[in-house]
Amino acid sequence: MDLSYGEAAEAFRADVRAFLSSHWPPAADLRGADLKAFIRAFRAAATEAGYLYRAVPKRYGGSEQPVDVIKAQVIREEFARARAPMEVGGNGMNMTVPTLLEKGTDEQKELFIRGTVEGDYIWGQGYSEPGSGSDLASVRTKGELSADGSKWIINGQKIWTSQGMQSTHMFMLVRTEPDAPKHDGITYLLIDLNQPGVTRRPIRQMTGEEGDHTFCEFFFDNAETPVSWQVGERGQGWYVSRTTLKHERASIGSADGLGRQFAKLVELAKEVDRIGDPVIRDKLAQIEGFVLSHRYTSFRLFSCAAAGEDPGPVSLMMKLLLTEIGHEMALLAQELIGEHAFIEPAGAGGRGNRGPRGPEKWLDQIMGSLGNSIAGGASNIQRNIIGERGLGLPRDLAMSGER
Amino acid sequence: MHFHLTEEQKAIQEAVRGTLADSWPIERIHAFADGDADFDRASWDALMALGLGGILLPDSGMGLLDAALACEVAGEAAAAGPLIGQLLAVAAAAASGRANLDALASGEAVATLVHGGSAFVPCARAADIFLVVDRAAGVRLVPAGDGVTIEAVRASDRTRPVSKVAFAEGAGEMLFAAADPITARLADAALVLCAADALGGAQKVTDMSVAYAKEREQFGQPVGRFQALKHQLAHMALDVEPARALVWYAAYAWDAELPDAPRAAAMAKAHLCDVYVRATRAAVAAHGGIGYTWEYGLNYWFRRALFDRAWLGSPSEHRARAADLASW
Numbered sequence: 164m165d166l167s168y169g170e171a172a173e174a175f176r177a178d179v180r181a182f183l184s185s186h187w188p189p190a191a192d193l194r195g196a197d198l199k200a201f202i203r204a205f206r207a208a209a210t211e212a213g214y215l216y217r218a219v220p221k222r223y224g225g226s227e228q229p230v231d232v233i234k235a236q237v238i239r240e241e242f243a244r245a246r247a248p249m250e251v252g253g254n255g256m257n258m259t260v261p262t263l264l265e266k267g268t269d270e271q272k273e274l275f276i277r278g279t280v281e282g283d284y285i286w287g288q289g290y291s292e293p294g295s296g297s298d299l300a301s302v303r304t305k306g307e308l309s310a311d312g313s314k315w316i317i318n319g320q321k322i323w324t325s326q327g328m329q330s331t332h333m334f335m336l337v338r339t340e341p342d343a344p345k346h347d348g349i350t351y352l353l354i355d356l357n358q359p360g361v362t363r364r365p366i367r368q369m370t371g372e373e374g375d376h377t378f379c380e381f382f383f384d385n386a387e388t389p390v391s392w393q394v395g396e397r398g399q400g401w402y403v404s405r406t407t408l409k410h411e412r413a414s415i416g417s418a419d420g421l422g423r424q425f426a427k428l429v430e431l432a433k434e435v436d437r438i439g440d441p442v443i444r445d446k447l448a449q450i451e452g453f454v455l456s457h458r459y460t461s462f463r464l465f466s467c468a469a470a471g472e473d474p475g476p477v478s479l480m481m482k483l484l485l486t487e488i489g490h491e492m493a494l495l496a497q498e499l500i501g502e503h504a505f506i507e508p509a510g511a512g513g514r515g516n517r518g519p520r521g522p523e524k525w526l527d528q529i530m531g532s533l534g535n536s537i538a539g540g541a542s543n544i545q546r547n548i549i550g551e552r553g554l555g556l557p558r559d560l561a562m563s564g565e566r
Numbered sequence: 567m568h569f570h571l572t573e574e575q576k577a578i579q580e581a582v583r584g585t586l587a588d589s590w591p592i593e594r595i596h597a598f599a600d601g602d603a604d605f606d607r608a609s610w611d612a613l614m615a616l617g618l619g620g621i622l623l624p625d626s627g628m629g630l631l632d633a634a635l636a637c638e639v640a641g642e643a644a645a646a647g648p649l650i651g652q653l654l655a656v657a658a659a660a661a662s663g664r665a666n667l668d669a670l671a672s673g674e675a676v677a678t679l680v681h682g683g684s685a686f687v688p689c690a691r692a693a694d695i696f697l698v699v700d701r702a703a704g705v706r707l708v709p710a711g712d713g714v715t716i717e718a719v720r721a722s723d724r725t726r727p728v729s730k731v732a733f734a735e736g737a738g739e740m741l742f743a744a745a746d747p748i749t750a751r752l753a754d755a756a757l758v759l760c761a762a763d764a765l766g767g768a769q770k771v772t773d774m775s776v777a778y779a780k781e782r783e784q785f786g787q788p789v790g791r792f793q794a795l796k797h798q799l800a801h802m803a804l805d806v807e808p809a810r811a812l813v814w815y816a817a818y819a820w821d822a823e824l825p826d827a828p829r830a831a832a833m834a835k836a837h838l839c840d841v842y843v844r845a846t847r848a849a850v851a852a853h854g855g856i857g858y859t860w861e862y863g864l865n866y867w868f869r870r871a872l873f874d875r876a877w878l879g880s881p882s883e884h885r886a887r888a889a890d891l892a893s894w
């Protein structure tokens with residue numbers, strides 16, 4: 164075992180640092196539109212240098228670099244150190260672009276990738292519906308061809324759409340073959356959300372988020388999208404939606420985030436003067452056992468990815484592991500904050516200035532950690548995946564039907 | 567950057583696994599468990615013939631990680647024999663500059679580990695040498711007979727039976743004083759190897775449970791199709807598999823002499839010994855009646871889990887140390 168990245172990576176690190184020191188940060192007095200323009204120009208320069216959008220071809224605004232997970236990691240580390248912005252976040256880069264690169268037509272790539280990379284297109288994920296969550300393949304939002312066969316006409320409802328109020332576009336799963344078996348009757352469509360047939364409404368979250376800061380529901384009433392915006396074959400949408408980002412996916416990013424959060428939990432114990440309590444010390448170290456297991460397993464996944472080896476079932480466990488650790492941290496935080504739990508943290512739910520906040524700020528984590536056990540596949544579904552795909556246990560009837 | 571096993575490391579584990587599978591089929595474990603011996607020469611010789619004894623020699627080209635990989639497989643096999651003591655006695659003797667280590671490294675002379683302050687010692691009756699590692703009093707090498715009294719007890723772990731051992735004042739030879747950094751390193755190494763044994767055992771009982779759930783039928787189908795059981799098994803795997811990297815890291819940190827090596831050893835010992843106890847309890851529950859029998863054999867790993875947990879200091883003791891080491 165060796166956790167150093169090697170000489171070539173260190174030389175590369177020096178290049179990244181040199182780049183960052185001449186391009187970041189912006190002047191302290193830069194504000195508003197000027198700051199936005201600066202960041203845009205910075206991203207363009209970083210892409211030109213080969214540091215951002217490495218999986219995206221040059222003609223679509225990327226830097227088209229060969230896969231190199233170590234370089235990708237060095238870039239993440241150095242950008243984080245300099246607090247420089249990386250690629251635009253959200254569904255667009257995580258889901259739309261990889262799906263289009265793998266399954267999209269040239270026209271679709273041309274139309275959407277550059278706009279997404281440059282942050283002009285923001286994508287909502289239109290999967291869940293009021294009647295379809297874990298059983299996603301049961302979606303009922305209907306797509307029918309227009310009389311001339313040039314457009315899909317969409318009717319139905321999507322729900323829990325993160326970033327829905329900001330989204331300009333949506334990728335969605337729509338039932339187009341009502342008579343086919345459920346996994347085989349779905350088509351994957353891209354749609355422009357700014358049209359008369361689309362209505363959106365924010366749903367207030369348990370954390371208090373509302374307005375622009377929360378997830379949404381969307382109503383489709385004869386909304387339209389060109390047939391040329393359909394990704395993959397008609398009826399094959401379920402399989403298109405299984406496309407995941409393979410390029411340089413392994414990172415130890417979530418482990419760093421978890422480690423930072425754990426360090427803050429220790430700080431909290433100090434702040435509320437409980438760090439000397441043996442029960443608290445034991446509980447903290449117990450949680451840290453899991454935090455470190457997650458961290459070093461991330462190293463393992465990263466190392467396997469760099470070597471092109473399959474790490475086995477452990478990769479299926481990372482989401483549930485993170486969720487479970489989040490719960491444990493929430494429970495201890497709740498013990499530590501004591502009566503601060505009576506106070507709603509300033510700026511909770513994205514309302515107003517966060518200002519200086521005391522131990523009550525942990526309420527954000529205490530509630531927010533629950534989102535992890537639902538979004539992106541509920542924990543029970545994760546357990547099914549570990550049991551069936553990881554351990555090879557016989558499939559549950561609920562999970563069967565997929566080819 | 568390399569943080570997964572090499573082909574060579576996997577091959578070594580396979581070799582150890584094959585040898586131990588030959589030595590310890592379940593009937594042999596039963597026979598050993600029902601006998602009086604605390605050691606089995608033939609299986610020990612077969613294991614030592616692989617050259618494991620010398621892993622921690624300075625010129626072996628291997629290190630604590632490789633030693634941990636061997637101990638992991640021994641834990642999986644529920645092997646008898648003081649492998650951890652042997653590996654560390656060789657390391658201690660070599661570090662003290664002793665010249666002739668052949669008898670120890672070959673396993674001909676059997677060495678067992680004594681946790682400073684504890685009267686309970688595995689394989690004490692068979693041992694030729696006692697390696698006493700005590701953070702507060704240093705490291706001693708005590709030949710059998712030299713002021714050593716051994717009292718047999720009915721041991722709960724039937725694969726690594728303990729005896730009660732007492733040493734006369736000043737028995738044997740002092741290798742390292744308490745303040746010598748090698749004392750703490752040996753104590754840390756013992757924790758990592760114990761964690762590795764726990765990892766191997768926890769994985770073994772998880773695998774047994776999964777295999778049984780695929781084969782046992784109730785209500786006309788394999789019980790592993792029932793979601794409640796499937797989720798229990800998924801949780802066992804979730805507890806065990808990510809913890810593997812914690813053992814790797816602790817061993818790697820020790821080998822590389824990283825500043826956090828002592829703390830990593832404490833965390834690995836505490837975490838894995840808890841995991842092992844949880845896994846063996848869950849395994850018995852997952853099996854139903856057969857799991858509760860002596861005959862089926864799960865109880866050997868269950869008992870080893872109790873042993874690993876209590877040996878070298880409990881999880882909470884090491885978590886308290888880890889808290890101190892982090893200056894919380």
Ligand SMILES: Cc1cc2nc3c(=O)[nH]c(=O)nc-3n(C[C@H](O)[C@H](O)[C@H](O)COP(=O)(O)OP(=O)(O)OC[C@H]3O[C@@H](n4cnc5c(N)ncnc54)[C@H](O)[C@@H]3O)c2cc1C
Pocket residue numbers: 287288289290291292295296297298322323324325326378534537538539540541542543544561562793
């Ligand atoms: C913060 C947040 C953001 C989200 N963002 C998006 C988004 O951007 N786009 C989008 O499309 N969706 C989004 N979702 C929706 C999310 O994907 C769904 O909520 C999730 O898939 C669960 O579906 P459901 O809510 O219908 O719950 P259900 O599927 O109805 O589940 C209810 C309960 O039943 C259990 N359950 C269901 N099926 C099984 C089974 N087979 N075995 C065992 N237990 C089962 C679940 O574990 C759960 O406990 C978001 C959700 C949250 C909380």
